[in-house]
């Protein structure tokens with residue numbers, strides 16, 4: 039078995055990440071900031087259908103519109119599945135259109151099904167904060183942190199020992215400072231409750247990778263005005279290039295290649311077709327598959 043993850047969209051215009059913890063076809067989304075149709079199309083485009091047959095739950099980092107697209111409301115009323123939020127976000131979730139019956143309030147640690155342990159960390163972002171998630175599945179531990187103004191000790195503690203890391207690398211500090219944005223916006227973004235700069239992200243990755251466990255990092259949520267993939271990648275390479283074997287930068291609106299990983303498997307590079315049964319999938323499979331059997 040292996041875990042498979044695919045970043046479907048990653049920017050201030052929409053965020054969604056699909057993760058399958060095994061080969062049963064069940065998967066989760068972290069954030070649903072693009073429509074159900076775009077999730078479906080993104081998985082087809084990534085040729086990533088085989089591990090992503092049946093959506094079992096949605097984990098929301100927070101309720102900003104780039105993380106929760108209102109078009110999911112109607113979809114969830116027809117095909118209800120759990121939508122997981124921290125307690126502080128529960129009212130916002132209902133106000134934003136998440137059906138009340140779907141809302142599940144996450145504690146610090148809980149189980150998803152039999153084989154996945156989920157841990158949540160509150161991270162500073164605007165007034166309501168955001169949520170970072172750690173998923174410990176049977177074959178991989180995955181950390182996902184986006185929309186946070188700084189990396190605090192509890193996030194580092196919680197993410198220690200993960201195999202795959204998805205983390206925001208939002209802006210290049212010089213580009214931000216010299217941008218034409220209004221000063222209040224620059225201060226908000228660069229502040230303690232804003233977003234991570236490339237250097238802050240690289241520092242966090244360096245800290246987390248020192249233990250030697252991280253096999254792959256995907257950089258998320260790059261500002262399209264105040265960052266470039268090259269700058270984000272270079273900042274990480276300078277600080278942690280020798281510690282992280284594999285790095286990808288998520289494009290804003292097209293899916294990454296599916297990353298397949300198993301702690302117990304030598305076939306851990308998604309780009310090796312022989313290791314990636316996702317490429318065997320037929321587009322038609324997804325078109326029927328996604329249409330909504332209930333998850334747990």
Ligand SMILES: [Zn+2]
Pocket residue numbers: 049050053102104105185259
């Ligand atoms: Zn965002």
